Amino acid sequence: MAQETEQRSAGQAQVRTRRLNFSLVWIVPILALLVGASLVVRNYLEKGPVISISFRTGEGLVAHKTQVRYRSVVIGEVSSVELADDRKSVVAKVELSKEAESFATQGARYWVVRPRIGAGGVSGVDTLLSGAFIGADAGESKNPEKTFTGLESPPPVTYGEKGTRFLLSADDLGSLDIGSSIYYRRIPVGEVVSYALKEDGEGVDIGVFVQAPYDAFVTTNTRFWNASGIDMEVGANGLKVETQSLSSVLMGGLAFAAPESFSRGEPAADQQSFTLFADRDAALAPPTGKAQYLRLRFDQSMRGLSPGAPVEFKGVEFGKVTSVTLDYDAKKQVFPVVVDAVIYPQRLGPVHQKMLQAFNHTPEDDAGARRLIGTFVEHGLRAQARSGNLITGQMFISLDFYPDAPKVEFDGSAQPIVIPTVPGSLEKLQEQLQHVVERLGKLPLESIAGNLDGTLREMRNTLKRVDGQTLPGVTATLEQLQKTLRSANSAIADDSPQREKLGDTLQELERMSRSLRDLADYLGRHPESLIRGRPKAAGAENLQR
Amino acid sequence: MSESILADDLHVCLCHGCGQTCDLRESAHECVRCGAPLHRRKTNPIARGWAFLFAALIFYIPANVLPVMRTEMLGQGSDSTIGGGVLEFWEAGAWDIALIIFIASIGVPAIKFCSLALLLITAQRRSSWARRQRSQLFRFVELIGYWSMLDVMVVALVAALVQLHGLGTIEPRPGILFFGMVVVLTMFSAMSFDPRLIWDSPSQQGERSDGAGD
Amino acid sequence: MPPLYRTSLALLLTMAAGCSSTPNNYHTLVPAQASRVAGERVQVERVAVPPQVDRPQLVVRQGDSGLVILETEWWGANLVDEFGSALQDLLGGPVGGGRKAILRVDVQRFDSVPDHYALLDAVWRLKRPGLDELTCRTTVQTPAQNTIASLVSAQQANLRKFADAVQASATNGSARCPAG
Numbered sequence: 037m038a039q040e041t042e043q044r045s046a047g048q049a050q051v052r053t054r055r056l057n058f059s060l061v062w063i064v065p066i067l068a069l070l071v072g073a074s075l076v077v078r079n080y081l082e083k084g085p086v087i088s089i090s091f092r093t094g095e096g097l098v099a100h101k102t103q104v105r106y107r108s109v110v111i112g113e114v115s116s117v118e119l120a121d122d123r124k125s126v127v128a129k130v131e132l133s134k135e136a137e138s139f140a141t142q143g144a145r146y147w148v149v150r151p152r153i154g155a156g157g158v159s160g161v162d163t164l165l166s167g168a169f170i171g172a173d174a175g176e177s178k179n180p181e182k183t184f185t186g187l188e189s190p191p192p193v194t195y196g197e198k199g200t201r202f203l204l205s206a207d208d209l210g211s212l213d214i215g216s217s218i219y220y221r222r223i224p225v226g227e228v229v230s231y232a233l234k235e236d237g238e239g240v241d242i243g244v245f246v247q248a249p250y251d252a253f254v255t256t257n258t259r260f261w262n263a264s265g266i267d268m269e270v271g272a273n274g275l276k277v278e279t280q281s282l283s284s285v286l287m288g289g290l291a292f293a294a295p296e297s298f299s300r301g302e303p304a305a306d307q308q309s310f311t312l313f314a315d316r317d318a319a320l321a322p323p324t325g326k327a328q329y330l331r332l333r334f335d336q337s338m339r340g341l342s343p344g345a346p347v348e349f350k351g352v353e354f355g356k357v358t359s360v361t362l363d364y365d366a367k368k369q370v371f372p373v374v375v376d377a378v379i380y381p382q383r384l385g386p387v388h389q390k391m392l393q394a395f396n397h398t399p400e401d402d403a404g405a406r407r408l409i410g411t412f413v414e415h416g417l418r419a420q421a422r423s424g425n426l427i428t429g430q431m432f433i434s435l436d437f438y439p440d441a442p443k444v445e446f447d448g449s450a451q452p453i454v455i456p457t458v459p460g461s462l463e464k465l466q467e468q469l470q471h472v473v474e475r476l477g478k479l480p481l482e483s484i485a486g487n488l489d490g491t492l493r494e495m496r497n498t499l500k501r502v503d504g505q506t507l508p509g510v511t512a513t514l515e516q517l518q519k520t521l522r523s524a525n526s527a528i529a530d531d532s533p534q535r536e537k538l539g540d541t542l543q544e545l546e547r548m549s550r551s552l553r554d555l556a557d558y559l560g561r562h563p564e565s566l567i568r569g570r571p572k573a574a575g576a577e578n579l580q581r
Numbered sequence: 582m583s584e585s586i587l588a589d590d591l592h593v594c595l596c597h598g599c600g601q602t603c604d605l606r607e608s609a610h611e612c613v614r615c616g617a618p619l620h621r622r623k624t625n626p627i628a629r630g631w632a633f634l635f636a637a638l639i640f641y642i643p644a645n646v647l648p649v650m651r652t653e654m655l656g657q658g659s660d661s662t663i664g665g666g667v668l669e670f671w672e673a674g675a676w677d678i679a680l681i682i683f684i685a686s687i688g689v690p691a692i693k694f695c696s697l698a699l700l701l702i703t704a705q706r707r708s709s710w711a712r713r714q715r716s717q718l719f720r721f722v723e724l725i726g727y728w729s730m731l732d733v734m735v736v737a738l739v740a741a742l743v744q745l746h747g748l749g750t751i752e753p754r755p756g757i758l759f760f761g762m763v764v765v766l767t768m769f770s771a772m773s774f775d776p777r778l779i780w781d782s783p784s785q786q787g788e789r790s791d792g793a794g795d
Numbered sequence: 796m797p798p799l800y801r802t803s804l805a806l807l808l809t810m811a812a813g814c815s816s817t818p819n820n821y822h823t824l825v826p827a828q829a830s831r832v833a834g835e836r837v838q839v840e841r842v843a844v845p846p847q848v849d850r851p852q853l854v855v856r857q858g859d860s861g862l863v864i865l866e867t868e869w870w871g872a873n874l875v876d877e878f879g880s881a882l883q884d885l886l887g888g889p890v891g892g893g894r895k896a897i898l899r900v901d902v903q904r905f906d907s908v909p910d911h912y913a914l915l916d917a918v919w920r921l922k923r924p925g926l927d928e929l930t931c932r933t934t935v936q937t938p939a940q941n942t943i944a945s946l947v948s949a950q951q952a953n954l955r956k957f958a959d960a961v962q963a964s965a966t967n968g969s970a971r972c973p974a975g
Contacts, residue, residue: 061625061629061632062632064632065635065636068637069639071640072640075647101659547873550875551873554850558852569817571817738800739800
């Protein structure tokens with residue numbers, strides 16, 4: 037606007053107005069504008085990529101609340117959760133932060149972390165409190181990608197874990213599942229990542245993953261076995277329980293080790309195949325060598341002998357029973373029990389070698405082996421069924437030398453080899469019982485009876501003595517007791533000081549309960565007195581008739 | 582009733598330091614008694630009023646868009662804005678609390694914006710419409726001005742008290758800062774407006790000797 | 796949150812509103828002057844009062860069926876203890892072991908009617924050493940004014956008359972009840 041004219045008069049100051057009619061106060065809104073604009077710009081710059089992930093269900097996903105986390109760091113947030121067009125899945129739109137641009141690439145995986153009880157254990161329990169979140173794993177490629185399909189369960193191997201994969205082939209899956217742990221010396225070192233039926237249906241291929249650095253312990257000589265559950269064996273040797281860990285009991289597990297008799301060997305290559313054995317003993321058993329088949333005939337009941345029962349020679353187990361069947365002997369009109377067994381002479385250890393050398397046989401010489409056994413039978417080699425465990429009644433076959441056994445014809449050409457038998461230990465028990473009964477018969481019962489009579493007479497005399505002497509003593513004691521009771525009585529009598537004290541205590545208790553009652557009564561009439569104090573107008577000012 | 586005599590006609594001005602009526606022809610800039618500078622009207626009331634009002638309007642946007650408070654309970658946290666808070670309470674059935682928050686945080690600032698804008702526009706155009714009512718409006722605006730600070734106080738108190746780590750934590754967020762600025766700026770705007778402008782008739786122009794603004 | 800500050804404000808106001816309370820006035824049945832009455836030693840063993848007055852606050856009758864519990868007028872102790880200690884004091888103070896008479900009192904009425912009278916009606920059993928147990932009933936009444944102090948002193952007078960009757964029976968050893 038126009039400039040003001042100056043008014044000059046003596047002594048008055050000159051007033052000069054500004055040229056520019058622009059008040060400095062307009063800086064305030066300009067600053068405000070700048071601040072607002074900077075907020076907007078900053079917000080825009082900080083926006084990361086927006087991706088959409090499709091899941092089967094939207095459970096646990098809440099718009100603007102559910103976060104995406106990688107190694108427990110928040111890298112994004114769900115902005116909306118909607119049904120897909122074909123209503124078969126749920127699409128969640130996720131806004132990732134600027135730093136997480138590498139997660140919007142091909143190969144990135146997303147899954148929802150919810151409380152989960154699975155083969156690998158209980159996981160994600162903290163999401164019960166904090167709400168579910170989406171876990172992420174970056175892919176290796178650099179190509180950007182905006183649409184993903186979410187996994188329904190967390191992938192077993194995440195975050196670029198180092199390790200090696202192997203393939204195991206087994207007859208059946210057992211109690212294994214994805215996530216079942218693999219143990220080495222009882223330490224969990226890996227897990228089962230996949231399983232599939234073989235193409236011909238004759239077995240199962242199991243894919244496992246062993247973490248580094250433990251994968252170095254898996255060598256070409258390593259044996260894997262199924263260590264699920266509890267291995268419980270009730271056999272002639274008694275009860276044997278073996279388990280790897282509680283989680284393997286609940287959720288199955290595998291274990292591996294190298295048998296001691298072997299050298300370590302080279303570390304196994306990636307995707308190498310192994311056989312999965314049923315249990316530890318089968319996996320680590322030393323080689324069995326050539327098998328020999330035996331047949332034994334028993335004339336008594338073989339109850340307690342089951343297929344799989346051990347066959348021992350002088351206490352060393354070297355074979356097992358394969359079948360227990362009945363046969364009919366028409367001549368004697370009896371039903372003997374035929375037991376088939378398989379033995380592995382090599383399991384006897386070094387003695388096998390020695391014997392071979394002594395008799396100049398090679399292991400493949402079948403005829404020679406028969407001749408050898410025939411010689412033994414002549415010297416008294418017999419098979420006997422013995423009770424291995426009195427509690428379970430399990431029996432086993434024991435081969436031993438019985439010099440005074442009756443001679444038996446040995447048929448060297450029978451296939452399988454027949455070894456004569458001697459009766460089992462139950463018969464021995466019967467004999468012993470018989471001995472006992474005879475001994476009982478020889479006891480001198482009459483003299484025992486006469487002695488008993490004399491003893492009874494003595495007892496009667498003793499009783500008479502007791503009556504005369506010990507009883508008066510007892511009576512005296514009883515009188516003492518009465519005196520004591522009387523004095524106790526007087527202590528509780530009317531005038532005793534104890535009685536007075538009791539009376540005082542009771543009075544105190546009475547007073548206390550009376551005070552409590554008064555307090556409750558007062559609060560019942562004036563509950564507001566707790567907060568506001570005693571009511572004012574309840575005095576005596578308005579007494580009237 | 583006869584028209585009252587205006588101070589301009591008598592060339593006098595009231596000193597706001599000691600209350601003395603000073604003759605402008607004698608001493609145009611200083612009070613003869615106490616020496617305080619004489620102001621016929623507040624400096625630049627319209628320009629300042631508009632400036633502060635615009636700044637408050639600009640800050641009102643982030644105050645409503647940004648969250649004012651972050652509540653974390655048992656590990657779950659959520660930001661809440663003013664409008665969001667009102668809707669939450671309304672949907673939860675607490676319509677009385679929703680109403681109170683709406684009035685205090687959205688209604689009152691809106692009323693202030695509109696009232697101040699009206700006062701500034703009418704003062705700028707020197708209109709003589711509804712003068713008495715406009716004065717009442719100005720007094721009303723000054724009265725309700727600082728009650729909006731209640732919200733800022735509540736957030737500050739609550740954030741200071743509820744610090745039970747893990748169980749429940751409340752943190753203030755930038756939104757409340759902008760909201761406080763809005764309240765302060767509207768208060769400045771009301772303070773810099775001179776209510777005597779309402780009563781200035783168009784004929785009182787030009788004779789002022791200090792730079793009373795546009 | 797806004798609801799939090801609202802509730803805390805309400806709580807503060809309520810607490811501020813009610814933090815005062817009227818002081819109590821206390822009264823006792825034990826007379827100011829100790830009266831050592833010579834005679835047999837009597838021990839007050841047990842006192843029972845009607846449940847309507849068995850409270851620390853004074854109770855007065857109003858009309859035929861009305862009762863007023865005076866919230867700011869209290870007995871020094873529970874009425875039972877007040878009665879017992881006053882009676883024991885009037886009967887010569889507490890007595891120890893040895894030869895003494897035992898007194899058991901069942902108060903039937905303990906009426907305080909302002910501007911009219913104070914009434915005491917009790918059944919008592921006295922077991923004197925060497926004699927049979929004596930069971931009697933005594934009723935005493937003293938006029939009173941329309942003030943608390945007058946009612947209390949009227950009850951004190953009642954107690955004195957009661958104690959005199961008991962003491963007389965304990966001393967003269969008669970098997971008949973005193974009149975009243």
